[in-house]
Amino acid sequence: MLEKTINNIETNIKNAGSVTEKDREDLLNLLSTLKSEILELSKTQAEHAESITGFTKVSTHEATRVKKNQNLVELSLSGLASSLDELENTHPKLVETVNKISQILANMGI
Secondary structure (H helix, E strand, O other): OHHHHHHHHHHHHHHOOOOOHHHHHHHHHHHHHHHHHHHHHHOOOHHHHHHHHHHHHHHHHHHHOOOOOHHHHHHHHHHHHHOOOOOOOOOHHHHHHHHHHHHHHHHHOO
16 A cells, blocks of 8 residues: 555656756655655554545655645645654654655745
8 A cells, every 4th residue: 555655656756847957857866765764654553644644645645736725735744744753863864855855845835
């Protein structure tokens, strides 16, 4: 399920017309890292992994829409940030990756 969701996010980014080539490349590289980190997290904390993946999907959807709703972008990114609570010490690479994804998506939402 997690891998399928991340693959769907990847497909959406590849097909999004509102994403610059630089952002597309950066996001796809980060998604590759996210995929391995999420699969590792899911072994011990499945609910956290599901939450992060779900909020990543929603955030990506909102940020790559042609007609963006800034409130929805901000809400989805806030949910994504909240889903990382308690993981900074145990999964720093995951937190760093998600923060980078969030920053790119936030910049796209402007």
